[in-house]
Amino acid sequence: MFKILKYSFFDLTRSSWSYIYFLFYLLLGIVLLFLNNDLSNAVITLMNVIIILVPLIGTIFGVMYFYNSREFTELLLAQPVKRTSIFLGQYLGVAVSLSLSLVLGLGIPFIAYGLFQSPAIWDFTMLLITGVFLTLIFSALAFNIALSSENKIKGFGYAILMWLLLAVVYDGVFLLSLVYFQEYPLDKFSLIATMLNPIDLSRILILLKLDISALLGYTGAVFKQFFGTSFGSVISLSVLVLWTILPLLNIARIVKKKDF
Protein backbone atom coordinates (compact mmCIF):
# COMPACT_ATOMS: atom_id res chain seq x y z
CA MET A 1 0.00 0.00 0.00
CA PHE A 2 2.79 2.44 0.84
CA LYS A 3 4.37 2.00 -2.57
CA ILE A 4 1.09 2.90 -4.25
CA LEU A 5 0.69 5.80 -1.84
CA LYS A 6 4.18 6.97 -2.75
CA TYR A 7 3.46 6.88 -6.49
CA SER A 8 0.09 8.57 -6.19
CA PHE A 9 1.61 11.22 -4.00
CA PHE A 10 4.48 11.96 -6.36
CA ASP A 11 2.10 11.88 -9.29
CA LEU A 12 0.03 14.58 -7.57
CA THR A 13 3.00 16.69 -6.55
CA ARG A 14 3.76 17.01 -10.25
CA SER A 15 0.31 18.33 -10.97
CA SER A 16 0.02 22.09 -10.99
CA TRP A 17 -3.31 21.93 -9.14
CA SER A 18 -1.62 20.92 -5.91
CA TYR A 19 0.52 24.05 -6.15
CA ILE A 20 -2.39 26.29 -7.02
CA TYR A 21 -4.23 24.96 -3.98
CA PHE A 22 -1.14 25.49 -1.82
CA LEU A 23 -0.56 29.01 -3.15
CA PHE A 24 -4.18 29.89 -2.59
CA TYR A 25 -3.92 29.10 1.11
CA LEU A 26 -0.57 30.81 1.34
CA LEU A 27 -2.02 33.97 -0.15
CA LEU A 28 -5.17 33.76 1.96
CA GLY A 29 -3.10 33.33 5.12
CA ILE A 30 -0.81 36.24 4.29
CA VAL A 31 -3.62 38.59 3.34
CA LEU A 32 -5.71 37.77 6.38
CA LEU A 33 -2.86 38.08 8.84
CA PHE A 34 -0.97 41.06 7.58
CA LEU A 35 -3.98 43.17 6.67
CA ASN A 36 -6.03 42.17 9.66
CA ASN A 37 -3.24 42.15 12.20
CA ASP A 38 -5.16 39.88 14.53
CA LEU A 39 -4.56 36.17 14.89
CA SER A 40 -7.90 35.24 16.45
CA ASN A 41 -9.89 37.13 13.83
CA ALA A 42 -7.88 35.48 11.11
CA VAL A 43 -8.65 32.07 12.58
CA ILE A 44 -12.39 32.77 12.56
CA THR A 45 -12.35 34.03 8.98
CA LEU A 46 -10.29 31.02 7.95
CA MET A 47 -12.75 28.70 9.62
CA ASN A 48 -15.53 30.02 7.43
CA VAL A 49 -13.43 29.50 4.34
CA ILE A 50 -12.13 26.09 5.33
CA ILE A 51 -15.40 24.40 6.20
CA ILE A 52 -16.81 25.21 2.77
CA LEU A 53 -13.76 25.09 0.55
CA VAL A 54 -11.91 22.07 1.93
CA PRO A 55 -14.84 19.69 1.37
CA LEU A 56 -15.32 21.05 -2.15
CA ILE A 57 -11.67 20.62 -3.12
CA GLY A 58 -11.48 17.21 -1.45
CA THR A 59 -14.54 16.04 -3.36
CA ILE A 60 -13.45 17.35 -6.75
CA PHE A 61 -9.86 16.19 -6.41
CA GLY A 62 -10.91 12.77 -5.20
CA VAL A 63 -13.28 12.16 -8.09
CA MET A 64 -10.92 13.66 -10.64
CA TYR A 65 -7.93 11.68 -9.49
CA PHE A 66 -9.86 8.44 -9.42
CA TYR A 67 -11.13 8.80 -12.97
CA ASN A 68 -7.82 10.09 -14.30
CA SER A 69 -5.81 7.25 -12.86
CA ARG A 70 -8.02 4.51 -14.23
CA GLU A 71 -5.28 3.29 -16.55
CA PHE A 72 -2.79 3.19 -13.75
CA THR A 73 -5.33 1.29 -11.67
CA GLU A 74 -5.87 -1.30 -14.40
CA LEU A 75 -2.17 -1.79 -14.73
CA LEU A 76 -1.87 -2.31 -10.99
CA LEU A 77 -4.79 -4.72 -10.79
CA ALA A 78 -2.91 -7.28 -12.88
CA GLN A 79 0.12 -7.04 -10.60
CA PRO A 80 0.58 -9.05 -7.43
CA VAL A 81 -0.88 -6.33 -5.23
CA LYS A 82 -3.90 -6.57 -2.97
CA ARG A 83 -6.93 -4.75 -4.33
CA THR A 84 -7.67 -2.84 -1.18
CA SER A 85 -4.04 -1.66 -1.02
CA ILE A 86 -4.30 -0.21 -4.52
CA PHE A 87 -7.33 1.91 -3.74
CA LEU A 88 -6.44 2.85 -0.20
CA GLY A 89 -2.97 3.78 -1.41
CA GLN A 90 -4.41 6.04 -4.10
CA TYR A 91 -6.87 7.53 -1.64
CA LEU A 92 -4.13 8.30 0.86
CA GLY A 93 -2.03 9.81 -1.94
CA VAL A 94 -4.81 12.29 -2.68
CA ALA A 95 -5.73 12.96 0.93
CA VAL A 96 -2.14 13.41 2.12
CA SER A 97 -1.14 15.75 -0.68
CA LEU A 98 -4.26 17.90 -0.20
CA SER A 99 -3.72 18.00 3.56
CA LEU A 100 -0.12 19.02 3.04
CA SER A 101 -1.15 21.89 0.76
CA LEU A 102 -3.55 23.07 3.44
CA VAL A 103 -1.22 22.68 6.42
CA LEU A 104 1.82 24.17 4.70
CA GLY A 105 -0.14 26.88 2.88
CA LEU A 106 -1.67 28.16 6.09
CA GLY A 107 1.13 27.16 8.43
CA ILE A 108 3.88 29.16 6.74
CA PRO A 109 2.25 32.61 7.00
CA PHE A 110 1.04 31.93 10.52
CA ILE A 111 4.47 30.89 11.67
CA ALA A 112 5.98 33.90 9.93
CA TYR A 113 3.53 36.12 11.77
CA GLY A 114 4.62 34.76 15.10
CA LEU A 115 2.15 32.00 15.87
CA PHE A 116 4.40 30.33 18.42
CA GLN A 117 4.40 33.38 20.66
CA SER A 118 0.64 33.69 20.51
CA PRO A 119 -2.03 32.07 22.69
CA ALA A 120 -4.01 31.43 19.50
CA ILE A 121 -1.73 28.53 18.59
CA TRP A 122 -4.17 25.90 19.86
CA ASP A 123 -7.09 27.51 18.06
CA PHE A 124 -5.05 27.45 14.91
CA THR A 125 -4.02 23.83 15.48
CA MET A 126 -7.66 22.88 15.92
CA LEU A 127 -8.43 24.64 12.66
CA LEU A 128 -5.81 22.60 10.84
CA ILE A 129 -6.94 19.35 12.45
CA THR A 130 -10.52 19.85 11.32
CA GLY A 131 -9.25 20.92 7.89
CA VAL A 132 -7.30 17.69 7.59
CA PHE A 133 -10.28 15.66 8.79
CA LEU A 134 -12.55 17.30 6.24
CA THR A 135 -10.01 16.51 3.53
CA LEU A 136 -9.84 12.86 4.62
CA ILE A 137 -13.62 12.55 4.86
CA PHE A 138 -14.54 14.22 1.61
CA SER A 139 -11.90 12.54 -0.51
CA ALA A 140 -13.07 9.20 0.91
CA LEU A 141 -16.68 10.06 0.05
CA ALA A 142 -15.55 11.12 -3.42
CA PHE A 143 -13.79 7.77 -3.92
CA ASN A 144 -16.98 6.00 -2.88
CA ILE A 145 -18.98 7.89 -5.46
CA ALA A 146 -16.40 7.42 -8.21
CA LEU A 147 -16.14 3.68 -7.50
CA SER A 148 -19.90 3.28 -7.69
CA SER A 149 -20.42 5.03 -11.01
CA GLU A 150 -18.60 4.09 -14.18
CA ASN A 151 -19.72 7.22 -15.97
CA LYS A 152 -17.37 10.15 -15.32
CA ILE A 153 -19.92 12.89 -15.84
CA LYS A 154 -22.45 11.22 -13.56
CA GLY A 155 -19.75 10.63 -10.96
CA PHE A 156 -18.80 14.30 -11.00
CA GLY A 157 -22.44 15.29 -10.82
CA TYR A 158 -23.14 13.12 -7.80
CA ALA A 159 -20.00 14.33 -6.05
CA ILE A 160 -20.87 18.01 -6.49
CA LEU A 161 -24.41 17.28 -5.42
CA MET A 162 -23.16 15.61 -2.25
CA TRP A 163 -21.02 18.64 -1.44
CA LEU A 164 -23.89 21.01 -2.14
CA LEU A 165 -26.20 19.00 0.11
CA LEU A 166 -23.81 18.80 3.02
CA ALA A 167 -22.30 22.27 2.75
CA VAL A 168 -25.30 24.38 1.82
CA VAL A 169 -28.68 22.67 1.66
CA TYR A 170 -28.32 20.71 4.89
CA ASP A 171 -28.04 23.86 7.00
CA GLY A 172 -31.06 25.40 5.35
CA VAL A 173 -33.25 22.36 5.85
CA PHE A 174 -31.98 21.99 9.38
CA LEU A 175 -32.77 25.59 10.23
CA LEU A 176 -36.20 25.36 8.64
CA SER A 177 -37.07 22.27 10.63
CA LEU A 178 -35.90 23.98 13.82
CA VAL A 179 -38.21 26.90 13.11
CA TYR A 180 -41.06 24.67 12.06
CA PHE A 181 -40.90 22.39 15.09
CA GLN A 182 -39.95 25.04 17.61
CA GLU A 183 -42.69 24.00 20.03
CA TYR A 184 -41.11 20.62 20.50
CA PRO A 185 -37.93 19.79 22.42
CA LEU A 186 -35.26 19.79 19.77
CA ASP A 187 -32.02 19.17 21.66
CA LYS A 188 -31.68 15.53 20.72
CA PHE A 189 -32.75 16.10 17.16
CA SER A 190 -30.24 18.86 16.61
CA LEU A 191 -27.48 16.88 18.31
CA ILE A 192 -28.04 13.96 15.97
CA ALA A 193 -28.52 16.18 12.92
CA THR A 194 -25.20 17.87 13.64
CA MET A 195 -23.36 14.60 13.98
CA LEU A 196 -24.74 13.45 10.65
CA ASN A 197 -22.99 16.26 8.85
CA PRO A 198 -19.19 16.45 9.10
CA ILE A 199 -19.18 20.10 8.04
CA ASP A 200 -21.47 21.19 10.86
CA LEU A 201 -19.52 19.04 13.24
CA SER A 202 -16.26 20.71 12.26
CA ARG A 203 -17.72 24.14 12.68
CA ILE A 204 -18.87 23.33 16.18
CA LEU A 205 -15.57 21.73 17.04
CA ILE A 206 -13.66 24.89 16.10
CA LEU A 207 -16.13 27.19 17.79
CA LEU A 208 -16.04 25.17 21.00
CA LYS A 209 -12.29 25.60 20.96
CA LEU A 210 -12.52 29.32 20.24
CA ASP A 211 -15.17 29.63 22.93
CA ILE A 212 -17.18 32.30 21.16
CA SER A 213 -20.76 31.83 22.27
CA ALA A 214 -22.12 34.40 19.84
CA LEU A 215 -21.07 32.31 16.88
CA LEU A 216 -22.04 28.91 18.24
CA GLY A 217 -25.64 29.11 17.10
CA TYR A 218 -28.39 26.89 18.40
CA THR A 219 -26.72 23.54 17.71
CA GLY A 220 -23.43 24.72 19.13
CA ALA A 221 -25.14 25.94 22.26
CA VAL A 222 -26.95 22.63 22.65
CA PHE A 223 -23.70 20.82 22.10
CA LYS A 224 -21.94 22.87 24.71
CA GLN A 225 -24.74 22.55 27.21
CA PHE A 226 -25.10 18.85 26.63
CA PHE A 227 -21.49 17.78 26.63
CA GLY A 228 -19.55 20.72 28.05
CA THR A 229 -16.64 22.23 26.16
CA SER A 230 -13.97 19.59 26.58
CA PHE A 231 -16.21 16.52 26.45
CA GLY A 232 -18.04 18.08 23.49
CA SER A 233 -14.74 18.42 21.68
CA VAL A 234 -13.85 14.81 22.38
CA ILE A 235 -17.26 13.62 21.17
CA SER A 236 -17.16 15.67 17.98
CA LEU A 237 -13.58 14.58 17.25
CA SER A 238 -14.51 10.92 17.65
CA VAL A 239 -17.50 11.33 15.37
CA LEU A 240 -15.17 12.89 12.80
CA VAL A 241 -12.94 9.82 13.11
CA LEU A 242 -16.00 7.65 12.49
CA TRP A 243 -16.84 9.77 9.47
CA THR A 244 -13.39 9.00 8.12
CA ILE A 245 -13.36 5.29 8.85
CA LEU A 246 -16.84 4.35 7.60
CA PRO A 247 -16.37 5.56 4.00
CA LEU A 248 -12.98 3.84 3.93
CA LEU A 249 -14.53 0.54 5.04
CA ASN A 250 -17.11 0.99 2.34
CA ILE A 251 -14.37 1.54 -0.26
CA ALA A 252 -12.79 -1.74 0.80
CA ARG A 253 -16.18 -3.46 0.56
CA ILE A 254 -16.98 -2.14 -2.94
CA VAL A 255 -13.51 -2.87 -4.25
CA LYS A 256 -13.64 -6.52 -3.25
CA LYS A 257 -16.67 -7.17 -5.43
CA LYS A 258 -16.05 -4.87 -8.37
CA ASP A 259 -15.19 -5.97 -11.92
CA PHE A 260 -12.56 -4.10 -13.88
Place this chain on the structure above:
Amino acid sequence: MVSIQNLHKKFGKHTVLDGLELNIDDHGIIAVLGPNGSGKTTLIKSILGMVVPEKGSIHINGKPLKNNWEYRKEIDYLPQIANFPGNLTVIELLKMIKDLRGEAKREQELINFFGVNKFIDKKLTNLSGGMKQKVNLVLTFMFDSPLVILDEPTTGLDPVSILKLKELLHKEKASGKTILVTSHIMEFVESVSDRIVFLWEGKIYFNGSVEELKEKTNQRDFEHAIATLLTGEHV
Protein backbone atom coordinates in the same frame (compact mmCIF):
# COMPACT_ATOMS: atom_id res chain seq x y z
CA MET B 1 -1.63 -25.37 -14.02
CA VAL B 2 -4.92 -23.55 -14.60
CA SER B 3 -8.17 -25.31 -13.87
CA ILE B 4 -11.54 -23.65 -14.31
CA GLN B 5 -14.80 -25.22 -13.19
CA ASN B 6 -18.33 -24.17 -14.04
CA LEU B 7 -17.54 -20.49 -14.45
CA HIS B 8 -20.51 -18.11 -14.74
CA LYS B 9 -20.42 -14.38 -15.32
CA LYS B 10 -23.09 -11.88 -16.27
CA PHE B 11 -22.77 -8.18 -16.97
CA GLY B 12 -26.22 -6.85 -16.21
CA LYS B 13 -28.59 -9.11 -18.14
CA HIS B 14 -25.96 -10.13 -20.63
CA THR B 15 -24.50 -13.58 -19.93
CA VAL B 16 -20.85 -13.68 -20.93
CA LEU B 17 -19.58 -16.90 -19.40
CA ASP B 18 -22.06 -19.72 -18.99
CA GLY B 19 -20.64 -22.70 -17.16
CA LEU B 20 -17.22 -22.64 -18.73
CA GLU B 21 -14.84 -25.52 -17.99
CA LEU B 22 -11.21 -25.47 -18.97
CA ASN B 23 -8.05 -27.24 -17.90
CA ILE B 24 -4.62 -26.14 -18.98
CA ASP B 25 -1.88 -28.49 -17.87
CA ASP B 26 0.39 -28.46 -20.85
CA HIS B 27 3.23 -26.13 -21.68
CA GLY B 28 3.14 -24.31 -24.99
CA ILE B 29 0.98 -21.71 -26.63
CA ILE B 30 -2.78 -21.90 -26.29
CA ALA B 31 -4.89 -19.59 -28.41
CA VAL B 32 -8.24 -18.49 -27.01
CA LEU B 33 -10.47 -17.59 -29.95
CA GLY B 34 -14.07 -16.67 -30.46
CA PRO B 35 -16.33 -14.05 -32.05
CA ASN B 36 -16.52 -10.55 -30.61
CA GLY B 37 -18.17 -10.55 -27.22
CA SER B 38 -17.73 -14.30 -26.73
CA GLY B 39 -16.04 -13.77 -23.37
CA LYS B 40 -12.34 -14.08 -24.19
CA THR B 41 -11.30 -11.02 -22.26
CA THR B 42 -13.72 -11.84 -19.44
CA LEU B 43 -12.16 -15.30 -19.18
CA ILE B 44 -8.68 -13.82 -19.05
CA LYS B 45 -9.68 -11.18 -16.54
CA SER B 46 -11.30 -13.86 -14.37
CA ILE B 47 -8.02 -15.76 -14.31
CA LEU B 48 -6.30 -12.55 -13.26
CA GLY B 49 -8.88 -11.83 -10.61
CA MET B 50 -9.90 -8.54 -12.21
CA VAL B 51 -13.40 -9.83 -12.85
CA VAL B 52 -15.20 -11.58 -10.02
CA PRO B 53 -17.28 -14.52 -11.34
CA GLU B 54 -20.75 -15.21 -9.95
CA LYS B 55 -20.33 -18.94 -9.78
CA GLY B 56 -17.60 -21.48 -10.32
CA SER B 57 -14.00 -21.68 -9.28
CA ILE B 58 -10.57 -21.16 -10.72
CA HIS B 59 -7.47 -22.87 -9.39
CA ILE B 60 -3.95 -21.96 -10.36
CA ASN B 61 -1.28 -24.46 -9.42
CA GLY B 62 -3.84 -26.13 -7.17
CA LYS B 63 -4.64 -23.00 -5.19
CA PRO B 64 -8.05 -21.29 -5.41
CA LEU B 65 -8.05 -17.67 -6.57
CA LYS B 66 -10.69 -16.38 -4.22
CA ASN B 67 -9.37 -13.68 -1.90
CA ASN B 68 -5.87 -14.46 -3.02
CA TRP B 69 -3.57 -12.05 -4.80
CA GLU B 70 -0.14 -13.55 -4.39
CA TYR B 71 -0.65 -16.02 -7.23
CA ARG B 72 -0.32 -13.09 -9.62
CA LYS B 73 3.41 -13.20 -8.99
CA GLU B 74 3.39 -16.27 -11.24
CA ILE B 75 1.51 -14.56 -14.07
CA ASP B 76 2.64 -12.06 -16.68
CA TYR B 77 -0.25 -10.25 -18.29
CA LEU B 78 -0.39 -8.12 -21.40
CA PRO B 79 -3.60 -6.04 -21.41
CA GLN B 80 -5.54 -5.51 -24.60
CA ILE B 81 -5.22 -1.77 -24.76
CA ALA B 82 -1.99 -0.40 -23.43
CA ASN B 83 -3.14 2.49 -21.29
CA PHE B 84 -0.40 3.80 -19.10
CA PRO B 85 -0.27 6.80 -16.79
CA GLY B 86 0.63 9.42 -19.38
CA ASN B 87 2.85 11.74 -17.38
CA LEU B 88 5.47 9.04 -16.71
CA THR B 89 8.40 8.30 -18.97
CA VAL B 90 9.00 4.75 -20.17
CA ILE B 91 11.93 4.24 -17.83
CA GLU B 92 9.95 5.56 -14.85
CA LEU B 93 7.10 3.18 -15.63
CA LEU B 94 9.48 0.22 -15.82
CA LYS B 95 11.07 1.26 -12.55
CA MET B 96 7.73 1.59 -10.85
CA ILE B 97 6.52 -1.85 -11.88
CA LYS B 98 9.86 -3.35 -10.83
CA ASP B 99 9.47 -1.64 -7.50
CA LEU B 100 6.10 -3.36 -7.09
CA ARG B 101 7.06 -6.79 -8.34
CA GLY B 102 10.73 -7.16 -7.60
CA GLU B 103 13.79 -7.55 -9.75
CA ALA B 104 13.32 -8.11 -13.49
CA LYS B 105 16.16 -10.18 -14.86
CA ARG B 106 15.39 -9.77 -18.53
CA GLU B 107 14.60 -6.09 -18.71
CA GLN B 108 17.65 -4.95 -20.67
CA GLU B 109 17.53 -7.90 -23.04
CA LEU B 110 13.90 -7.18 -23.94
CA ILE B 111 14.43 -3.43 -24.25
CA ASN B 112 17.11 -4.10 -26.84
CA PHE B 113 15.10 -6.83 -28.50
CA PHE B 114 12.10 -4.59 -29.20
CA GLY B 115 14.14 -1.43 -29.74
CA VAL B 116 12.52 0.38 -26.82
CA ASN B 117 15.80 2.11 -25.91
CA LYS B 118 15.17 4.66 -28.69
CA PHE B 119 12.29 6.21 -26.77
CA ILE B 120 13.00 5.16 -23.22
CA ASP B 121 13.16 8.75 -21.93
CA LYS B 122 9.94 9.88 -23.61
CA LYS B 123 6.67 10.40 -21.85
CA LEU B 124 4.08 7.73 -22.49
CA THR B 125 1.49 10.21 -23.82
CA ASN B 126 3.86 11.07 -26.66
CA LEU B 127 4.27 7.48 -27.87
CA SER B 128 2.42 5.95 -30.80
CA GLY B 129 0.20 2.89 -30.37
CA GLY B 130 2.89 0.54 -31.64
CA MET B 131 5.56 2.03 -29.38
CA LYS B 132 3.26 1.68 -26.39
CA GLN B 133 2.61 -1.92 -27.32
CA LYS B 134 6.36 -2.59 -27.34
CA VAL B 135 6.67 -1.08 -23.88
CA ASN B 136 3.73 -3.24 -22.89
CA LEU B 137 5.53 -6.33 -24.19
CA VAL B 138 8.74 -5.52 -22.33
CA LEU B 139 6.73 -4.94 -19.18
CA THR B 140 4.98 -8.29 -19.61
CA PHE B 141 7.91 -10.52 -20.38
CA MET B 142 10.57 -9.03 -18.15
CA PHE B 143 9.51 -10.94 -15.04
CA ASP B 144 9.87 -14.36 -16.62
CA SER B 145 6.82 -15.94 -14.96
CA PRO B 146 5.76 -19.51 -15.83
CA LEU B 147 2.29 -18.43 -17.01
CA VAL B 148 1.95 -15.67 -19.60
CA ILE B 149 -1.39 -14.21 -20.72
CA LEU B 150 -1.45 -12.06 -23.85
CA ASP B 151 -4.59 -10.20 -24.89
CA GLU B 152 -4.24 -9.16 -28.54
CA PRO B 153 -0.45 -8.90 -28.52
CA THR B 154 -0.18 -7.86 -32.17
CA THR B 155 -2.23 -4.67 -31.81
CA GLY B 156 -0.44 -1.73 -33.41
CA LEU B 157 2.74 -3.65 -34.24
CA ASP B 158 4.43 -3.36 -37.63
CA PRO B 159 5.29 -6.55 -39.59
CA VAL B 160 8.90 -6.58 -38.40
CA SER B 161 7.82 -6.36 -34.78
CA ILE B 162 5.23 -9.10 -35.28
CA LEU B 163 8.01 -11.35 -36.57
CA LYS B 164 10.05 -10.47 -33.50
CA LEU B 165 7.11 -11.23 -31.27
CA LYS B 166 6.71 -14.65 -32.91
CA GLU B 167 10.39 -15.32 -32.41
CA LEU B 168 10.09 -14.39 -28.75
CA LEU B 169 7.01 -16.57 -28.28
CA HIS B 170 8.81 -19.58 -29.75
CA LYS B 171 11.72 -18.98 -27.40
CA GLU B 172 9.43 -18.68 -24.40
CA LYS B 173 7.64 -21.85 -25.37
CA ALA B 174 10.94 -23.68 -25.68
CA SER B 175 11.83 -22.62 -22.16
CA GLY B 176 8.74 -24.44 -20.88
CA LYS B 177 6.24 -21.65 -20.29
CA THR B 178 2.49 -21.81 -20.71
CA ILE B 179 1.25 -18.96 -22.86
CA LEU B 180 -2.40 -18.03 -23.28
CA VAL B 181 -3.03 -15.74 -26.22
CA THR B 182 -6.02 -14.11 -27.88
CA SER B 183 -5.82 -12.57 -31.32
CA HIS B 184 -7.95 -11.67 -34.31
CA ILE B 185 -5.13 -12.23 -36.74
CA MET B 186 -5.59 -15.84 -37.82
CA GLU B 187 -2.29 -16.10 -39.62
CA PHE B 188 -0.55 -15.19 -36.36
CA VAL B 189 -2.61 -17.68 -34.36
CA GLU B 190 -1.95 -20.48 -36.82
CA SER B 191 1.78 -19.93 -36.84
CA VAL B 192 2.27 -19.81 -33.08
CA SER B 193 -0.35 -21.91 -31.33
CA ASP B 194 -0.21 -25.54 -30.24
CA ARG B 195 -3.80 -25.66 -29.11
CA ILE B 196 -6.96 -23.77 -30.01
CA VAL B 197 -9.66 -23.08 -27.45
CA PHE B 198 -12.73 -21.73 -29.17
CA LEU B 199 -15.29 -19.86 -27.07
CA TRP B 200 -18.85 -19.44 -28.12
CA GLU B 201 -21.78 -18.17 -26.10
CA GLY B 202 -19.84 -18.44 -22.90
CA LYS B 203 -18.76 -22.04 -23.31
CA ILE B 204 -15.84 -23.91 -24.82
CA TYR B 205 -16.97 -24.91 -28.26
CA PHE B 206 -13.79 -26.47 -29.53
CA ASN B 207 -10.61 -27.51 -27.78
CA GLY B 208 -7.81 -29.10 -29.75
CA SER B 209 -4.90 -28.61 -32.13
CA VAL B 210 -4.95 -26.69 -35.40
CA GLU B 211 -4.88 -30.00 -37.29
CA GLU B 212 -7.84 -31.36 -35.36
CA LEU B 213 -9.77 -28.20 -36.09
CA LYS B 214 -9.14 -28.51 -39.81
CA GLU B 215 -10.19 -32.14 -39.73
CA LYS B 216 -13.35 -31.45 -37.80
CA THR B 217 -14.49 -28.69 -40.11
CA ASN B 218 -13.29 -30.36 -43.33
CA GLN B 219 -11.33 -27.29 -44.28
CA ARG B 220 -7.75 -27.18 -45.44
CA ASP B 221 -7.27 -23.56 -44.60
CA PHE B 222 -7.13 -22.41 -40.97
CA GLU B 223 -8.99 -19.17 -41.56
CA HIS B 224 -11.81 -21.00 -43.31
CA ALA B 225 -11.92 -23.59 -40.56
CA ILE B 226 -12.48 -20.84 -38.01
CA ALA B 227 -15.10 -19.22 -40.23
CA THR B 228 -16.88 -22.57 -40.50
CA LEU B 229 -16.87 -22.89 -36.74
CA LEU B 230 -18.30 -19.38 -36.44
CA THR B 231 -21.16 -20.01 -38.83
CA GLY B 232 -21.76 -23.45 -37.33
CA GLU B 233 -21.92 -25.07 -40.78
CA HIS B 234 -20.22 -28.31 -39.81
CA VAL B 235 -22.84 -29.26 -37.22
